[in-house]
Amino acid sequence: MSSKKRTGVFVCHCGNNIAATVDVAKVARVMATEDSVVYSEDYVYMCSDPGQKAVIEAIKKNQLDSVVVTCCSPNLHEKTFRDNAQAAGLNGFTCEIANIREQCAWVHKDRNVATAKAIKISRSAVRRASRNQALEPIGIGVTRRVLVIGGGIAGIQAALDLANAGLEVVLVEKQATLGGHMIQLSETFPTLDCSQCILSPKMVEVSRHPKIKLMTYSEVKEVTGYVGNFKVNILKKPTYVDPEACKLCDDCTQVCPVMVPNQYELGLTARRAIHIPFAQAIPASYTLDIDACLGLNPVRCGKCKDVCEAGAIDYDMLPRTVTEEVGAIVVATGFDLYGQDNLGEYGHGKIEDVLDGLQFERLCSASGPTRGKVLRPSDHSEPKDVVFIQCAGSRDPAQHCAYCSKICCMYTAKHASLYKHHVPDGRAWVFYIDIRSGGKGYEEFVQRTMETDETIYLRGRVSRLYQENGKIRVLGTDTLSGQNVEIDADMVVLALAMTPSKGTAEAAKVLKIGRDKDGFLAEAHPKLKPVESVTAGIFLAGTAQGPKDIPETVAQASAAAAKVIGLLSQPRLTHAPTVAKVRAAHCTGCEMCVDACPYDAIHLENGKAVVNAVLCEGCGTCQSTCLRAAIEVKNATLLQMNEMIEAVLGY
Amino acid sequence: MSEQTPYEPRIVAFLCKWCSSAGSDLAGVSRIQYPANATPITVACSGGVSPQYILSALRKGADGVLVSGCHIGDCHYMEGNMHARRKLYLVKELLEFAGVEPERFRMSWVSAAEGAKFAQVVRDFVEDLRPLGPQDKLNAERP
Amino acid sequence: MGDNIYLPQLARVAHIKEEVAGERAIKTFRLEFDNGGGFEHECGQCAMLSIFGRGESMISIASSPLIRDYKQFSIMRVGRVTSAFHELAVGDVVGIRGPYGNSFPVDAWRGKNLVFIGGGCGLAPIWPVIQTAVAQRADFREITVFYGGRSPRDIMYRAELEKLRGAVDVHLSVDKAEEGWDAFCGFVPANLMAKQPAPDNAIAITCGPPIMIKYVIENLRSLGFKDEQIYTTIENKMKCGLGKCGRCNVGKDYVCVKGPVYSWAELKELPAEY
Amino acid sequence: MIDLNALRTQAADILETGEVGAVIGWRRGSRGMAAEPVAIVAPEEAASLVWDPTCFHNLALYLVEERKKPAQRQVHGGKPIAIVAKGCDARAVTVLLQENHFGRDDVYVIGVSCEGTGVLDERKLAQVLPGVEPDGAAFDGDNFVFATSEGERRVPAREAMMDRCLECRNAHPKLNNVVFGEETPRDFDAPFAALKRFEQRPAAERWQFWQRQFERCIRCFACRSVCPMCYCDECVVDSINLVVTPETTAAEKADRVRWIERSASRADNIGYHMTRALHLAGRCVDCGECERVCPVNIPLRLLNNKMEREAREAFGYEPGASIDLPALVASFRDDDPGQFIR
């Protein structure tokens, strides 16, 4: 770059579209007076075949090294003319478009005024072009493997879709088994088919799939790299049981002296320190819960190890960190229920017979703690009056979650209906605010619950409930009749809000992807990119992104899988080279750009900002944030912007 | 600038590429007429508009500066306009504080579908600037 | 107001030659004055060159005073103004004022051996002396030129140096060995030690990067050169060139007036602020 | 009341034990009664440290790279540097930590609480005690006590205190390794009082005011030099601290934008001060030093205060409150004000 730029300017008449209002010849003439311009002409249709040829010819003949076409919106012909520049042996990024049609000729009538404005627009493009660098697109190799985080239905579905498309998948699940929340459900609305029955085969398929590497009891600890090239460190926690050797004989649990609440049964039952979450768990193996165990010391206990004939128990098992390389990541870390203890008005979770939805699912489940009988946890009696409270924690911006959890109306209807099937002489009340039953067959399902199953729906909120004489007194209002309602219930079931799981928060942190105001993972665009995260190469599936039911979860999981398949089907990814670049000498490492970059494309190295060109989208936020003008986007530098401002002001 | 030509405010308009510039294109396609006082400079994102650009434009004699981007929530870069909103709020406050007419700096959200709105934003801006006369406070008209 | 000492004359770029390419490229510019302008100069003097809108830079006049038709400057691209110079084309007009500074006492050196030691861009300031000495070859005894660059591509005035051979002893060097280079490999001061010029009746004139000058002077002294026999130039930052703006001063001297040419004997007396 | 001897002992102790390599504090100067900043490296020097109403300097400045050098040169083995810090100074250290200027372990903050007063404004004193040039100043409860040739003069602190101290919200350094003095309730002007008064004035009057101020600026850059947050190697608005490293390319130098000129003209001065105000938004801790040092009395605090108030009221952002906070302009909230946008 040791000599001045040789810029060519091509002013298009666009037939009469431009020429009728703008004196194109004058524009061309004035552009010739620009310092860097060595060639300037106007032509009737620049984008026509002869027009394009003329551009190419002129570039060659005049040894131009940069080009400005002043014509229509860059959305229309930027590519055309960049290709022309390329055809003439230039780098496409040396070509700039000045839009004097949509932004000028078409919106003004006065010829002098429009011409003056066209000159300003063209001039600013010339100034910019005269400082453009030739840039080459950034090519990125891709690793054709995928990491799926979370082994609920979302993760399972995504993993299967990906693996069936021939991609290698690493599926990481935090718990000792696959299945997520869906495996805890008894029947599923609106068809009331058995949840386990439809999920278990998929779990088995995952465990057997040759392309899927299943890592349960594992957590993703660190992710580095970028789209196509992530490096992932996964911590595999020790289960102390060798799944290969374990014969599932259950001898160990018989001797284990420790009892702790069973999470899978949501505390409705207890389990031993060594346990299998449930019979159909995948992988089918026992896990020793080290937090509950008396100590991995044969002197202190060691009973399970003694009893295990298969010799599957190994107290010396250590946590292992596995590094995997993947090209894309699907995050399916699911939801948690809004804790009952958050709800003071409903007893802070301290009233034994106030249950949450999942607990009720377990009560209804044939494999559940009560073998499918609906019994009160406190005295194992059959509850005759059951109150279901919807929106427990949802739609309450003042106190709890502002959003609608979307599925509660449906599962409450399901619960009421299941209850009535189990206890036909019982009475079921549902407190609701609205019934939201959009979905195939959903509205009909609710209607059936009301009519066929004779559930009493009360529109209103429950203000308080408390225990009295072995009953739970529920105080509420029926806003339709305006009456206060008091019910002495045997059992209350809260349809708790769906919140992002703790694991989702952890994953977001590790992956450095954004979360929305409610803590769910943020999609890149609410409408057009609902399964993309803000970071290229990281996709979202299931309830980690927002409340949804199983069909929606599955659909999103498959969509995410399709996106990944699309991404990884390219042999190389390319990335626009108009990315930020740091002036190391000026950078003080204050990290403001790091914080501001929407793509986490910047990090510090030896106290200086460094841009990961593959992640940078060239938005310029860093450029406007850095106090020291130490970071600039290529071909949109501060100098270029400033010279464009000058040009626009005729300065 | 000769004496007899009536005062025409000079406006530098920073338009984000994805929404506002596209919106101005739509105004064009729809042939919606508006004053020619605002000359556009297309930037990737309103979030990339440095306060320095605004000061620089005023220093070089702009009578008004417009920054226009995507509506909140629609930013192509997710949150660029949120950054713009905060940063440029400060610029606006500062100018006003120093006694510079607040009308000289304007921000708007114009989507790609809002051609008519874009035209209106420019029209309004020009109308609001006209009574103020040339901007001579930050302008470096040197002897 | 009398003579405006800050107002440059205009001069036209008549010829441009690329000496050295790369990040710190060097180009030589031949400037011609229009109708009767211009000024006379002596070996070692400088001029303030300007590109309007960019600023001014002090540059040594690299052509011999004997040449009156034009003045020549070799400029290394290092910053704001010099980059603008590198963008010039033949026919462009720049500003020039001068001449500034003192000069090499060439007349006093007649009848002596001259040893020139240059490095990098540092050939430019001593080039007029070499040219003058060669033009008046009979007035001087042995003339030796040591010059080195980082690599063969960094050797400026390559063709001119080759042309000197015969009249002058030319010893070129490059810092690092490279294919096709059969002269000395190593730094200029080392080349000097390898060739061991004799101090008797000799004057050594050195110019180049500060660190090179430091070692050259050490080596010259170890070869037996007296402080008074060693000459160099110092290039402090300058803005006015007229002994007023204050930034080039070293001790009581404004280098733009009292310098840039100093014998080592004089320079030793000044604070080492250059 | 701060026990100066305890402070000195503390300084001596940490130097003695080698916990720090230097202590930056104040000692008696030769410019009248004013204290002067000093960096001590030997325990015995601790006896020269002082704490009085003339300790107005924000010493955090000396933790900044270039200015740190003289002190650092004497610190062996890269030991931490200790700094005596008032409430505002400690906030400045916090911002520097926030911006990675150094690590928390590199600095040892000896907090001094201004308790119920603050530091002296010499310009006010000249009005309060015209013609008197005291030889020394000391704290005494709510008063400043001045030693003069005619004996002691007692002045209620609030009459001669810096404006910044009158509006101070955090006179007790929150960030500290050790702190001297009490966290005393203060009862002076409400924060931003002067600012609010100024804002009441009509726009034209505000402009008249600022125009005069800006035209007066001589661009000596003392306001920037004294500011701990203006630590940039090269200020964007001016090349006074030109970053030239061997790696800096000619193109990098040539392509540097000159947003404003070096001339101290109105437009350029405004360019400088507006840029600086914006750069200090969310970073200025209201130590008021820029205003104090300005030789031509430009009320710079007003500008910074304005930005600080906006940061607080519009964005809920408190500069110097936490090391972990992202910078004001590098972050946003969903509910940032947007009513001004059409």
Next chain:
Amino acid sequence: MEALLDKNRLKDWIAALDGWEAYAPARQDGIWSYQPAGDNPELNHPNTPQPPKGFAFPQREIFFKFEQVKGEAPRLTAVSPAPTFRVVFGVRPCDGRAVPRMDRVFSDHVDDGYYQARRDGLAYVGLACNTPPSRHCFCQSVGGSPVSTDGLDVLLTDLGERYFVAAVTDTGKALMQAAGALLAKPGAAERKEVARLHAAAVAQPQRGVNDAAAAPAKLKAGFDSPLWEELARACIGCGICTFLCPTCHCFDINDEVTGTVPLKGSRVRTWDSCQFPDFTMHSSGHNPRDTLGSRLRQRVSHKFRYFHENFGMHQCTGCGRCVSECPVGIDIVRVVNEIAGSV
């Protein structure tokens, strides 16, 4: 030529100075500075933070304007200061003594026409310091005095209700002649009173440089003293001490572009400061004075050694501004004394 002037007739004298623009210190926005003399100038000012040096050496001076159309030669238009006659009232003797020093700089080697043109039309009416205007003054130790007339055209001495007006130069005489009947003839009593006041002023205790005459040699000997860094430790590297010094004259020259189509702009001189790190920095990044200590040494040595070596006088007039206005109290008197004392 000597005379008496009623203090309240000062304004009339100013009014009588036909063809002269008059300036006097005024307090505005809390500080004293030289302003166009208002209706009723009172010379009761302390030392103004800014000396009157800007009258002859303004902070910004346009040398010439340039304009260049693409493909054509640039057109240069020299800008000369308009010839004006300006008289500055109330100049303190230390600032008066700065005048010949500045004159030397701008006429040494070659004449600086811009300075000269402004200087030619300037007259300084000084005011003797009956009482020290600041506790930081040290004029006497650097060869000055609170009643020095050096560099002034007229010296006023405050006699309470009246000024004792004494012409120093021909210009001063002309100024006084213009006053005509406003001036009264002084009697012996007044002369005696002036002599008394002057003697008293000189007798006022002042701090000072210990042995200014020895300073050049001492500073030379102490050039490599580690004390320099020590003394500069608190320095923040601002430009106050130099910008406010009546004798500091360093400047920068820059092109200010005011338009690009066609290229338009001016070449401009602005004050600069040896305390700024880039003042001496070479384009390579090498900086001959790269520490605060070396820059302090330059400032002090220039004033007390180099200037003396070149012109036989110190460049410091003891106004004390660099001491009183320095944000951190770097004290040139202490610096000279400590360095001198260390060798």
